[in-house]
Amino acid sequence: MKKELSPELKAVEKYGSDRTCLIPILHEVQKEYRYLPEKALRNIASMLDISLVDVYGVATYFRSFSLEPKGKHTVTCCMGTACHVRNSPGVLEEAKRTLGIDAGETTEDMLFSLETVNCLGACALGPIMVVDGEYHGEVTPAKVKKIIGKVKHQEGRD
Amino acid sequence: MAKIKSPAMLEEYRNEILRKRERYTRVISLCGGPGCHAQHCNEIYEAVKKAVEKNGSSESVMVRKTGCHGFCEMGPIAVIQPEGIFYCKISLEDVPEIVERTLEKGEAIERLLYSDPESEKAIIKESKVPFYAKQKRLLMSMNEHIDPGNIEDYLAQGGYRALVKALFEMEPLEIIDEVDKAGLRGRGGAGFPAASKWRACRKAIARDGIKYVLCNADEGDPGAYMDRSLLEGNPHLVLEGMLIGAYGIGATEGYIYVRHEYPLTVENLLIALDQAREVGLLGKNILGSGFDFDIKVSIGGGAFVCGESTALMASIEGRIGEPRVKHIHTAERGLFNRPTNLNNVETWANVPLIINQGAVKYRKIGTKTSTGTKIFSLVGSINNTGLVEVPMGMTLREIIFDIGGGVPKGRKFKAVQTGGPSGGCIPESLLDTPVDFDALYDVGSMMGSGGMIVMDETTCMVDIARYFVDFLCDESCGKCVPCREGLKQMLFILEDITQGRGSLDQLELLKELAEVMRDTSLCGLGQTAANPVLSTLHYFEEEYIEHIKKKKCRAGVCKPLISFSINAKKCTGCMACRKACPVGAIKGKKKEAHVIQPEKCEKCGICFEACKYGAVVRK
Numbered sequence: 001m002k003k004e005l006s007p008e009l010k011a012v013e014k015y016g017s018d019r020t021c022l023i024p025i026l027h028e029v030q031k032e033y034r035y036l037p038e039k040a041l042r043n044i045a046s047m048l049d050i051s052l053v054d055v056y057g058v059a060t061y062f063r064s065f066s067l068e069p070k071g072k073h074t075v076t077c078c079m080g081t082a083c084h085v086r087n088s089p090g091v092l093e094e095a096k097r098t099l100g101i102d103a104g105e106t107t108e109d110m111l112f113s114l115e116t117v118n119c120l121g122a123c124a125l126g127p128i129m130v131v132d133g134e135y136h137g138e139v140t141p142a143k144v145k146k147i148i149g150k151v152k153h154q155e156g157r158d
Numbered sequence: 159m160a161k162i163k164s165p166a167m168l169e170e171y172r173n174e175i176l177r178k179r180e181r182y183t184r185v186i187s188l189c190g191g192p193g194c195h196a197q198h199c200n201e202i203y204e205a206v207k208k209a210v211e212k213n214g215s216s217e218s219v220m221v222r223k224t225g226c227h228g229f230c231e232m233g234p235i236a237v238i239q240p241e242g243i244f245y246c247k248i249s250l251e252d253v254p255e256i257v258e259r260t261l262e263k264g265e266a267i268e269r270l271l272y273s274d275p276e277s278e279k280a281i282i283k284e285s286k287v288p289f290y291a292k293q294k295r296l297l298m299s300m301n302e303h304i305d306p307g308n309i310e311d312y313l314a315q316g317g318y319r320a321l322v323k324a325l326f327e328m329e330p331l332e333i334i335d336e337v338d339k340a341g342l343r344g345r346g347g348a349g350f351p352a353a354s355k356w357r358a359c360r361k362a363i364a365r366d367g368i369k370y371v372l373c374n375a376d377e378g379d380p381g382a383y384m385d386r387s388l389l390e391g392n393p394h395l396v397l398e399g400m401l402i403g404a405y406g407i408g409a410t411e412g413y414i415y416v417r418h419e420y421p422l423t424v425e426n427l428l429i430a431l432d433q434a435r436e437v438g439l440l441g442k443n444i445l446g447s448g449f450d451f452d453i454k455v456s457i458g459g460g461a462f463v464c465g466e467s468t469a470l471m472a473s474i475e476g477r478i479g480e481p482r483v484k485h486i487h488t489a490e491r492g493l494f495n496r497p498t499n500l501n502n503v504e505t506w507a508n509v510p511l512i513i514n515q516g517a518v519k520y521r522k523i524g525t526k527t528s529t530g531t532k533i534f535s536l537v538g539s540i541n542n543t544g545l546v547e548v549p550m551g552m553t554l555r556e557i558i559f560d561i562g563g564g565v566p567k568g569r570k571f572k573a574v575q576t577g578g579p580s581g582g583c584i585p586e587s588l589l590d591t592p593v594d595f596d597a598l599y600d601v602g603s604m605m606g607s608g609g610m611i612v613m614d615e616t617t618c619m620v621d622i623a624r625y626f627v628d629f630l631c632d633e634s635c636g637k638c639v640p641c642r643e644g645l646k647q648m649l650f651i652l653e654d655i656t657q658g659r660g661s662l663d664q665l666e667l668l669k670e671l672a673e674v675m676r677d678t679s680l681c682g683l684g685q686t687a688a689n690p691v692l693s694t695l696h697y698f699e700e701e702y703i704e705h706i707k708k709k710k711c712r713a714g715v716c717k718p719l720i721s722f723s724i725n726a727k728k729c730t731g732c733m734a735c736r737k738a739c740p741v742g743a744i745k746g747k748k749k750e751a752h753v754i755q756p757e758k759c760e761k762c763g764i765c766f767e768a769c770k771y772g773a774v775v776r777k
């Protein structure tokens with residue numbers, strides 16, 4: 001029986017086993033698991049021949065990596081300056097209320113994670129909220145419930 | 159495609175591309191920049207392509223998806239050549255008519271044209287639209303002629319001619335001298351003269367013969383996206399700049415460090431690198447000149463401090479992206495301890511222009527000490543949101559009011575923030591300040607990388623200071639004490655003030671903290687972190703005092719200092735606010751005046767938004 005390659009091995013094959021490839025490898029592996037499991041970090045360390053501490057250090061230093069499992073859907077609110085002056089704090093507040101979690105957390109049913117980001121480069125449409133990669137522009141607190149509600153509905157959780 | 163081995167072969171290839179394109183009577187360029195992308199321009203592009211194929215005109219009409227054109231407010235946008243017709247806010251339904259009338263017959267469709275807000279007249283040509291007419295788009299104007307996934311577009315625009323000139327007609331030192339004479343200053347923030355850095359790196363001794371040139375595309379300034387638009391829309395322009403710089407410096411390897419929030423930029427860049435390699439514009443013995451150079455892409459992990467030069471280098475090496483002290487310059491020992499030169503995306507993009515037209519002509523634009531143009535991301539409370547490229551020396555007022563069209567919704571301008579988290583807020587009284595590295599510094603802000611955020615009366619200046627300190631507190635790497643602890647203390651104080659617990663002596667403490675952080679922090683992040691606080695304290699002190707003494711936030715932003723109520727005279731009892739309130743704080747029957755219960759109200763402002771009659775009062 002042919003064994004499926006692990007995401008770690010696939011990422012190392014794609015980017016190379018040089019230390020400079022660590023960040024892209026972590027990104028790639030996180031895409032697969034939606035977070036960075038300890039086992040993956042150990043595998044990466046041994047494949048790149050660096051200490052686990054070094055991998056752990058980088059994985060916890062950068063905000064885009066998570067060592068905690070993430071929800072099935074990701075809601076991201078832009079907190080950049082352009083969005084801020086157009087009331088992104090109000091949007092985030094409402095997203096927190098609707099999902100019942102804080103930014104950076106995941107709902108207990110593992111359905112939603114709420115994230116913030118410092119600018120998506122689409123400032124003209126601010127405030128921006130991204131749900132699973134789809135951009136919603138000029139979001140107001142009142143629109144938040146509808147946008148998230150649509151996903152909840154698809155999941156049969158309304 | 160066979161490798162191009164000489165300048166003559168490059169010209170031949172270019173002519174072949176141009177000849178091949180003679181059959182096109184019309185070209186439609188659809189903007190695929192970040193703003194238009196979020197508005198589903200992809201589907202429009204696919205639809206236009208399909209429609210053109212279907213009616214058999216793909217032999218005479220070229221359909222192109224490009225990078226950002228700049229006028230993001232009006233997206234999705236398209237430009238049709240040779241007429242120069244400019245369409246805005248187009249939708250899928252408009253596609254058949256655009257193909258039939260404009261692409262076939264060259265007619266302009268009135269409803270898709272930009273209507274001048276003053277005269278209300280429809281404007282046909284892009285060049286006549288006031289937003290564009292007052293700019294000087296030396297770099298950005300090329301975007302609309304280029305599909306970033308096709309090197310032939312860049313060559314058709316005369317691309318890589320500057321490289322040929324540099325490699326075959328100039329000595330490396332002559333290149334540095336030319337850039338020096340042009341007065342090119344770094345566009346990434348500090349405005350450091352590019353040629354001085356290049357010279358230092360050229361002089362530095364590389365023990366194993368390897369030197370690096372790097373491109374900073376980390377663009378951490380929240381609210382700024384000009385580097386993204388340049389690199390994503392016209393990658394070869396940046397590559398050509400880096401090639402020329404590398405030849406001048408004597409570097410053989412390059413890296414472009416892109417933030418991971420820009421996946422499309424990375425994708426376009428990788429394609430551009432592949433295509434450049436394939437034709438021999440990167441790699442060994444470029445164009446037969448004997449010069450070797452190649453570029454790799456490195457991706458960030460979402461840390462603002464990685465825009466700082468030494469942190470960026472650590473991050474490329476696969477280490478924790480923390481800055482180090484710079485008593486040894488990176489020009490001597492940078493990436494992998496080898497001589498390294500780092501410049502910003504826009505800085506590199508200016509280089510081909512300087513080599514092509516010469517320093518003397520380049521200097522004619524801009525001011526004496528700040529030459530050339532600068533791209534700003536004009537965002538926030540502004541009518542014409544977008545990217546604007548202006549000659550340095552233009553005043554903030556001209557940018558915000560003549561190009562940006564002023565503040566929307568009848569609101570009043572309050573301040574403009576430049577320089578990102580290291581910059582400051584500039585008040586109305588200083589709007590005649592020219593955008594110039596030194597003039598902006600003198601008013602307590604800085605040029606920064608080009609974020610320009612306009613604020614109106616609904617922005618609280620104490621809250622904005624708190625916002626930036628909060629941002630930096632989060633982003634401080636924690637290596638040095640003044641920045642790590644100073645920011646925390648500043649944040650405590652600003653939270654006190656915005657929540658109505660502040661006292662006047664805390665203002666003195668803020669200033670003292672600011673001084674210590676400026677003098678003793680390890681890197682630029684901490685050294686400039688107090689600028690948003692100091693500038694708002696300087697120009698908007700009365701707002702701070704109002705928060706402290708009167709417990710009042712005039713902008714209606716600081717929640718503990720505001721309250722919501724319903725004006726019974728205006729309330730029609732339509733129930734809209736009651737339905738909208740997420741915490742059930744509003745009581746009232748249909749057609750009767752409603753009441754907000756203050757003990758339940760969380761001051762989210764949703765009722766304020768929901769009321770069509772202006773009956774909800776925010777005080």
Ligand SMILES: Cc1cc2nc3c(=O)[nH]c(=O)nc-3n(C[C@H](O)[C@H](O)[C@H](O)COP(=O)(O)O)c2cc1C
Pocket residue numbers: 343344345346347348349350352374375376377378379462463464465466467500501502503505506607681682683
């Ligand atoms: C905290 C911090 C963040 C920075 N972020 C950026 C950035 O996102 N992009 C950039 O080009 N320069 C940034 N810089 C400036 C760089 O350190 C460096 O000066 C610049 O890239 C040099 O290029 P230039 O001379 O062409 O401007 C940052 C500096 C600091 C201290």
Ligand code: FES
Pocket residue numbers: 078079080081082083084118119120121122123124126127128380381382
């Ligand atoms: S500030 Fe939100 S997209 Fe730029």
